[in-house]
Amino acid sequence: MADPADIRNWRRRPDGITTSGKLEPGDPARLAAIGVRHVINLALDDHPEALADEAAALAAEGIGYTHIPVPFDAPTRDHVARLDRALAEAEGPVHVHCIMNWRVSAFFYLLDIAAGMAEPEARARMAAIWDPLTSDDPRAAPWKALLSP
Known part of the structure; x- marks a missing residue:
């Protein structure tokens, strides 16, 4: 099955890690169909576009779930470290998302x-989504402030 590029x-x-913005109600099944085994969500549960009961929807498809709520106006290096740990601990393939894929791309x-990637390459990857x-x-x-050395 092809990536759900929509x-x-x-x-x-x-x-191999996939990333995106918000998930819709049918997306957990689509993620399972392409082999995703764990989802990490960086969005807040109370965001108006957040998928209601995301953990339950993913569990119904056999997908593990980690929630790292990152306030858009207050991202921290601790949030980044938590994502790094979650990626290391998750049984993959892994999908990471938020609402716009902005938090994810910045992290x-x-x-x-x-990990040793040259800054211009890392920046180009981020800028394909947004460049804060x-x-x-x-x-x-x-x-x-978070991304500046």
């Missing part, structure tokens, strides 16, 4: 650099 900001990384920017380092949007300010 899921908001869907991406498949070279390491992978930091993880990719920590060059954004004039005031919502990007906490992300600029």
Whole structure:
């Protein structure tokens, strides 16, 4: 089965991890169909676009679930470390998502650099979704602070 590329900001990384924005009610079954075995969610449960009862919907498809709620206006290095640990502990293949794939792409920017990837390559991967380092949007300010050395 092909990747469900119609899921908001869907991406498949070279390491096989898939990422996206919000999930819709039918998406857990679609993720299971492509072999996803664990989902990590960085969005807040109370976001208006969050999938209701996501953990239960994924469990019904045999998919494990880790929730790391990251307030969009207050991301921290601890959140990134928690994602890194969750990725190491999860039985893959793994899918990581939030609402827009912005949290996810920014966190992978930091993880990719920590793993030895050149900054321009990590930045290009992030910028394919969004680039808070060059954004004039005031919502990007906490992300600029998080991503700056």
